Amino acid sequence: MVRLRRQADSLLGSWREAQKLADVADSLEQVRATAGSDTIAVGGLRIVVNPSPLPWRQAAELAWPVIDSLYGSAAEDLPQHPYIFRAVDPDSGVRRAVLHVGVEVPWDLDLRATSTVLLTTVTAPHIDPALADWLGAALRPTLRPQDERAVVFVLLVTAPSEAVRRCFLGDIARCKDVLQVGDSTGLLARWYVTPAEREALVTEAFTDYFARGATAPSLQRCRQHHDDACTALLQSLPPGTLPRPLAQAAGILLVREALRAGGRDAYRRLVARPSAPIGERLASAAGMDIDSLVVRWRNDVRAARPKPLALPWWASFAAIGWTAFFGLCALRSSRWRL
Amino acid sequence: MTAMFRAILYSQWKWSRLIVVLGTVAAFAIPLVSLQGAARADRGALQTQDLLRAVQSWGTLYPLLATALGLLMAMAAWAADHRGRHIHALTLPLARWRYVLLRFGAGFVLLAAPIAAVLIGSSLAVLTATLPPGLQAYPIALAVRFAFAVFVAYAVFFAVSAGTARTAGIILGVIAAAVLVQVVASIANLDVNLFAAAQTVLLLGPGPLAVFTGRWMLVDV
Numbered sequence: 001m002v003r004l005r006r007q008a009d010s011l012l013g014s015w016r017e018a019q020k021l022a023d024v025a026d027s028l029e030q031v032r033a034t035a036g037s038d039t040i041a042v043g044g045l046r047i048v049v050n051p052s053p054l055p056w057r058q059a060a061e062l063a064w065p066v067i068d069s070l071y072g073s074a075a076e077d078l079p080q081h082p083y084i085f086r087a088v089d090p091d092s093g094v095r096r097a098v099l100h101v102g103v104e105v106p107w108d109l110d111l112r113a114t115s116t117v118l119l120t121t122v123t124a125p126h127i128d129p130a131l132a133d134w135l136g137a138a139l140r141p142t143l144r145p146q147d148e149r150a151v152v153f154v155l156l157v158t159a160p161s162e163a164v165r166r167c168f169l170g171d172i173a174r175c176k177d178v179l180q181v182g183d184s185t186g187l188l189a190r191w192y193v194t195p196a197e198r199e200a201l202v203t204e205a206f207t208d209y210f211a212r213g214a215t216a217p218s219l220q221r222c223r224q225h226h227d228d229a230c231t232a233l234l235q236s237l238p239p240g241t242l243p244r245p246l247a248q249a250a251g252i253l254l255v256r257e258a259l260r261a262g263g264r265d266a267y268r269r270l271v272a273r274p275s276a277p278i279g280e281r282l283a284s285a286a287g288m289d290i291d292s293l294v295v296r297w298r299n300d301v302r303a304a305r306p307k308p309l310a311l312p313w314w315a316s317f318a319a320i321g322w323t324a325f326f327g328l329c330a331l332r333s334s335r336w337r338l
Numbered sequence: 339m340t341a342m343f344r345a346i347l348y349s350q351w352k353w354s355r356l357i358v359v360l361g362t363v364a365a366f367a368i369p370l371v372s373l374q375g376a377a378r379a380d381r382g383a384l385q386t387q388d389l390l391r392a393v394q395s396w397g398t399l400y401p402l403l404a405t406a407l408g409l410l411m412a413m414a415a416w417a418a419d420h421r422g423r424h425i426h427a428l429t430l431p432l433a434r435w436r437y438v439l440l441r442f443g444a445g446f447v448l449l450a451a452p453i454a455a456v457l458i459g460s461s462l463a464v465l466t467a468t469l470p471p472g473l474q475a476y477p478i479a480l481a482v483r484f485a486f487a488v489f490v491a492y493a494v495f496f497a498v499s500a501g502t503a504r505t506a507g508i509i510l511g512v513i514a515a516a517v518l519v520q521v522v523a524s525i526a527n528l529d530v531n532l533f534a535a536a537q538t539v540l541l542l543g544p545g546p547l548a549v550f551t552g553r554w555m556l557v558d559v
Contacts, residue, residue, distance in 0.1 A: 156472065159386075160386065160387055165470070306559055308476060318546075318548060319486035319490050319548075322493065323489045323493040326496065327442050327497070329501075330497040330501075331438050333438075
């Protein structure tokens, strides 16, 4: 025991030393990367860039209101983390010095693409592991919120899950289940309601995992439509590995709704209590109870049905025009010119 | 003039009735087959994606059918004239362009049958199916798109068929020249991509074949 503790202490010491060295290396690298660069400040954005034709300032002016509208008052903390970009010639084959901090960007991007670079680089301030884990992806501002809602609409309609379908039809308790913002006990039965879904999950997502060792016979029984075997196999999975029936985009959209409803301090309230359940944090951020927030989220998603697959008006005219054109070609064919 | 159109329509019907009947049957059947099984009451959430996949897979047949119908109808419209070296057409008391216009119009009238079949088949398929919540059917949009595709295909092949062997030779020569230039450019490592340019011109935006591209979905979100 004493030996193990000594080894653990030694490891901790080595880790701390390595951390210090890494910090020094980062600091030196940052100095090297930013040498000869300019700093552009727009709102809370601090961008360190090398001289290039890229429209950084205009892009930052475009991106900042979008960033500010998502993080609200928490966006004031962003200047603590300046973003380093290095514009490079995309067509040049000349070997460049390798930098280990910042992002390389081709210098021929237009204004919209440069804004998108800024929006996709910004990191959410004060995000904690619990929230990051629940989100499953970075919470970043978007220039196209309507597209994001349309994606979630498609997910709600096409997800192979009865719980998701019931959520789409208005069962708010099911919505809370599939978004994982309510009671987290018995998730298997809440997420995968029907035996067919459980069987499909085992046989499609976990075949290799269960095909060897002691679980192989249960897998065989599950394949023979024995729901007890499928359920037992899924319950034996390590915690946190059961796949969510609804993709991450739905959760991210819920957070956006909470932040939109809660005003400028919503993000600060969201990250204020990392130990609280996600549902409570979202409710606190939105300034309303979680049921009302989920109803609002669902209504927004349902209102964002993607455009139907119809031909655009100009395509109809183009088709008529081409038909007339080729008809005219036939009328004017050299065969008829005597 | 009406009597003349009816006579040409009748002769064209005689030459192409097999194509029209088979095309109409296929156009009626494809939407029904694409939604097969959708009427099952026990269709669960697991099957929604399967349904969309099936509809999308079967949807590839609509542009193919439209192309085939356009090609065969255009060939049938001119086959007898080509065989008779256009002597019959030349003996008619009719300007050449009028004669061509009547043939062109008769083809459109005959193509109305498969277009109507797509509309009726789609509507019937949708009425008899139980669609999962959130999905919507687009029978009219599909039929309209099919109609445009059939018309464009028919017009293109009609123009080609109406031309002389010299015209066909010129068209084939241009295509062969483009292929040759592309091959030579590839060998010389030049940054020339004629196929991509042709694809952009023909298939994207208001290009003549743009109506054939994209997803042909009878049912979608």
